[in-house]
Amino acid sequence: MSQQNASTQAPGQPDPGQVILIDKPLTWTSFDVANKLKYACKFKKIGHAGTLDPLATGLLILCTGKMTKQIDQYQTQEKEYTGTLVLGKTTPSVDLETAFDAEFEVSGITSQQICDAARQLTGDILQVPPIYSAVRVNGERLYEKARRGETSDQIKSRQVTVSVFEVQTDRFPEVDFRIVCSKGTYIRSLVRDLGLLLNNGAYMSGLRRTRIGNFRVEDADTIESFVARCRAVLSPPQL
Incomplete structure (x- = not known):
């Protein structure tokens, strides 16, 4: 303490x-x-x-x-997270706040492909916040629009830094991860984008922030x- x-x-x-x-x-x-x-x-x-x-x-x-x-x-200050993502399904919120809206075949995905996708999401990257987020567009939180079933084409990408994106695939299609990142990084966006890089889908089943500075x-x-x-x-x- x-x-x-x-x-x-x-x-x-x-x-x-x-x-x-x-x-x-x-x-x-x-x-x-x-x-x-x-x-x-x-x-x-x-x-x-x-x-x-x-x-x-x-x-x-x-x-x-x-x-x-x-x-x-x-x-x-820099932040560290651990968590679990699941390949093969998506939800609008990219976590379990909302119901599944799509399902994908995962049998062709290899551990190396997952590691390569995580590597592509490491470093200084451009990231689009998820629709279920507290980002304001025209004075309104995005999640307020999302919960009314609305979308927005005015979500701007932002540059963030992902210093570490480690993955463990021994529980596939569940993938455990550790991420170290800058302020403003959305972990759910990283999960969403990893699924897209694999021509698949992913959602986050658990997240824990372990460090701030x-x-x-x-x-x-x-x-x-x-x-x-x-x-x-x-x-x-x-x-």
């Missing part, structure tokens, strides 16, 4: 701010986590440094008080343990 993550200010004391590391659970949004901590721990100001999708788990950095000024600094998920709290510690400070037992 980071030293800044180790204490909670009691009511009435000045709050210089904290950097809080949380291991985000499955199905929670990043906003859900920030909202839970804000009210449970009586933080006047809190924000998170980089969204995690509801179906992803792992490291979420939150800043409170004056430390919220550091959010941009944390957002720009020098912060690691192993040093993060669960929501429950952090809230419990907050409440112990805010309402100490009566002697």
